[in-house]
Amino acid sequence: MGFFFHIGRYFSMLKRVFARPEKHKLYFRQLFHEIDNLGVNSVGIVIIISIFIGGIMTIQFAYSMANPIYPSELVGLGTRDTLLLEFSSTMLALIMAGKVGSNITSEIGTMRVTEQIDSLEIMGVNSASFLILPKIIAVVFIFPFLYIISVFFGLLGGLVTGPIAGVITIPEYIEGIQWLFYPYYITFSIIKSLFFGFLVASVPAYFGYYVQGGALEVGKASTKAVVNTNILILFFDLILTRLLLT
Amino acid sequence: MITLKNIIKTFDGNTVLKDISTVFEQGKTNLIIGRSGSGKTVLLKSTLGLFEVDGGEIWYNDRNFTQMNEKERKLLRREVGMVFQGGALFDSISVEDNVRFPLEMFTEMSSAEKQKRVDFCLDHVNIEKHAFKLSPSEISGGMQKRVAIARAIALNPKYLFCDEPNSGLDPETATVIDKLIQNLTKEFEMTTIINTHDMNSVIEIGESVLFISQGEKEWEGTKHEILNSGNQKLEDFIFANKLYAQMKKGQ
Numbered sequence: 001m002g003f004f005f006h007i008g009r010y011f012s013m014l015k016r017v018f019a020r021p022e023k024h025k026l027y028f029r030q031l032f033h034e035i036d037n038l039g040v041n042s043v044g045i046v047i048i049i050s051i052f053i054g055g056i057m058t059i060q061f062a063y064s065m066a067n068p069i070y071p072s073e074l075v076g077l078g079t080r081d082t083l084l085l086e087f088s089s090t091m092l093a094l095i096m097a098g099k100v101g102s103n104i105t106s107e108i109g110t111m112r113v114t115e116q117i118d119s120l121e122i123m124g125v126n127s128a129s130f131l132i133l134p135k136i137i138a139v140v141f142i143f144p145f146l147y148i149i150s151v152f153f154g155l156l157g158g159l160v161t162g163p164i165a166g167v168i169t170i171p172e173y174i175e176g177i178q179w180l181f182y183p184y185y186i187t188f189s190i191i192k193s194l195f196f197g198f199l200v201a202s203v204p205a206y207f208g209y210y211v212q213g214g215a216l217e218v219g220k221a222s223t224k225a226v227v228n229t230n231i232l233i234l235f236f237d238l239i240l241t242r243l244l245l246t
Numbered sequence: 247m248i249t250l251k252n253i254i255k256t257f258d259g260n261t262v263l264k265d266i267s268t269v270f271e272q273g274k275t276n277l278i279i280g281r282s283g284s285g286k287t288v289l290l291k292s293t294l295g296l297f298e299v300d301g302g303e304i305w306y307n308d309r310n311f312t313q314m315n316e317k318e319r320k321l322l323r324r325e326v327g328m329v330f331q332g333g334a335l336f337d338s339i340s341v342e343d344n345v346r347f348p349l350e351m352f353t354e355m356s357s358a359e360k361q362k363r364v365d366f367c368l369d370h371v372n373i374e375k376h377a378f379k380l381s382p383s384e385i386s387g388g389m390q391k392r393v394a395i396a397r398a399i400a401l402n403p404k405y406l407f408c409d410e411p412n413s414g415l416d417p418e419t420a421t422v423i424d425k426l427i428q429n430l431t432k433e434f435e436m437t438t439i440i441n442t443h444d445m446n447s448v449i450e451i452g453e454s455v456l457f458i459s460q461g462e463k464e465w466e467g468t469k470h471e472i473l474n475s476g477n478q479k480l481e482d483f484i485f486a487n488k489l490y491a492q493m494k495k496g497q
Contacts, residue, residue: 023351115334118296122407123348124323 010206016128017136017202030134038100038135038201039142043149049095050088050150054157057082062167075168076176079158081185085245088150089189090237093196096139096146097229101204104135105225108208109218117209128209136201143197144190151186188244195240196233203229247272247307248293248405248437254301255285255292262288264461265302272437274453275428279442281483285461286441290409293439294326295319306405324352327398327436329408329427333390335382335397342368342378345397352401367396371426388419392426399430406431406438412447424450445484448472457483 021027061078108131111117120127155177162168168176207225211217248270255263262285270276278286291297293304295311304311306322314322335344345364349355355363368378371392377385382393391411398406408427412420428451431438440447448455452469457480465477475481 026350114332114337115330116336118291119328119330119334119336121296122294122323122326122328123351124320125351126320 006206009210010203013128013132013206013209014202016126017132017205019126019129021129021133022125027130027134030130031137034134034138035142038103038138039146042096042099042142042146045095045099046092046146046150047153049092050083050153051157051160053087053091054079054083054154054159055161057087057154058158058162058173059165059167062162062165072168072172073176073179075162076158076173077179078176079173080155080177080181083151083154084185084189088147088154089192089196090233092146092150093143093193093200093233094230096143096196097200097204097233098226100139101200101226101229102222103204104201105204105208105211105222106218108132108205109211109221110215112209112211113214113218132202132205132209135205136198139201140194140197143193143200147189147193188240191244192237192240195236199229199232199236203232248439249305250289250293250302251305252302253289253292253299253304255288255297256300262461263292263299266458266461266463267302268456268463268466270437270439271454273432273435274438275431275451276437276439276454276456277442277448277452278439278456278458279448279452279483280458282443284458286443286458287409288461289458290407290439290441294328294407295323324401325404327401327403327406329391329394329398329406329411331410331413333382333387333394335390335393337382340379340381341373341385341393344382344393345400348397348400363400367400368393370399370430371396388415388423391415391423395423395426395430399434402434404436406436408438408440410441410443412442412444417446420444420446421450427451459483 057079058075061075065074065078108117111131117127117131120130158177159170159173162173163170204222204225207221207228208218211221250266250268250270253263253266254261266289278289280286288297292299295304299312302312306325309322311319311322335341336347339347342364345367346360349360349363353360364378373389373392373396377389382390385393395408395411406427411427412423415423424447427438427440430436440451442448448469450469452472455465455467455469455472456463457465457475457477459479465475465480467475472480472484
């Protein structure tokens with residue numbers, strides 16, 4: 001099936017997703033459940049990955065700038081800007097596409113193949129809206145927080161690892177992460193994370209919602225969802241960077 | 247009562263339902279029988295609007311379902327209960343929450359009223375109290391079917407659809423499920439349509455039987471007429487089981 005078929009069906013699904021909810025109370029309950037399931041449960045992995053990446057970047061920056069003509073603050077600055085501009089928004093979104101995205105596809109896909117979605121439709125429930133809208137809102141809501149957590153723990157990772165590895169002192173690192181700081185970088189990345197949050201929830205939901213067959217097809221749909229979400233994240237990263245940063 | 251008039255359904259140019267007309271009567275268990283792949287499920291899902299028909303009309307009493315817009319269909323579906331082949335219970339919530347779900351979604355009942363209705367429905371299908379808080383995966387297949395029936399009747403539907411409700415169940419449990427559906431049909435005066443290829447169900451509860459083969463209506467009648475239908479395809483279907491051939495000999 002063609003590219004345009006999927007685009008058309010994706011937007012027609014979104015039209016149903018954003019239809020007026022049948023009962024707000026149930027949607028809110030679902031929303032809190034999804035914030036917990038998709039967002040809060042991801043905090044741990046975000047912290048672990050960010051600490052390691054922050055530490056690794058600090059060592060790599062120190063290695064590539066091991067030249068007396070470069071000020072030592074560049075190590076902290078490089079780590080900070082990489083985290084602020086790219087890692088904590090884009091790379092984190094790519095990682096979340098694997099964790100949260102595959103979870104969404106397999107959950108909705110399993111509901112499809114076990115006729116739970118048909119069951120909702122028969123009851124007169126807008127299944128697309130009931131199942132997908134709380135997930136989109138939850139992920140879009142939680143992504144900026146995950147971004148901030150990631151930046152914080154990434155910087156902390158550099159602060160701990162740099163001195164332990166002997167590549168930079170704590171005062172040099174702290175001075176570096178404050179040097180030439182542009183608050184707009186945070187605004188820019190939070191805008192990106194909102195877009196990426198939408199993609200990470202809606203694209204896997206699309207692949208799960210329209211899956212046909214059995215368990216094997218659900219597995220394949222999860223893989224497709226992650227691959228397509230990653231491509232779209234990188235594509236929109238390029239566009240948003242061009243629009244907002246240059 | 248549900249009336250089908252000249253229903254046609256095609257998939258990718260392949261005609262799966264060929265000009266099917268019938269009437270499913272209120273207060274009766276109406277069975278659709280046929281071999282696997284004969285079009286039973288497509289007919290059931292088309293009647294429910296899960297598949298859009300390519301020709302013909304579907305009437306729910308005096309309301310033309312095929313002419314309804316999406317909003318009208320959603321309203322009508324609140325009068326419909328459905329029991330799926332696999333139960334289709336929501337596996338992330340408990341047994342009683344499955345039954346409570348349609349009440350929460352579509353009624354303004356108080357918590358106490360909802361609980362009373364949940365208890366009533368689960369009690370009607372003989373689910374014991376201790377199973378109320380279990381998740382669907384923790385109960386047996388027969389119990390899952392009964393919970394699915396309880397959920398289907400929670401909103402007091404006028405129309406009950408069952409897609410192979412006793413598939414995968416042992417004969418004794420299958421009979422219990424059949425009888426349960428028949429009793430509920432009588433008690434709540436529902437129009438019940440059951441999709442099955444189980445001849446035991448036909449003999450037990452087949453008050454009205456529609457036999458379809460390769461998407462065509464082949465025969466229509468009652469369980470009392472079925473052994474002497476005179477329809478070759480139906481006889482091939484029934485007497486594939488030697489027990490029924492012997493029953494016919496002994497009448």
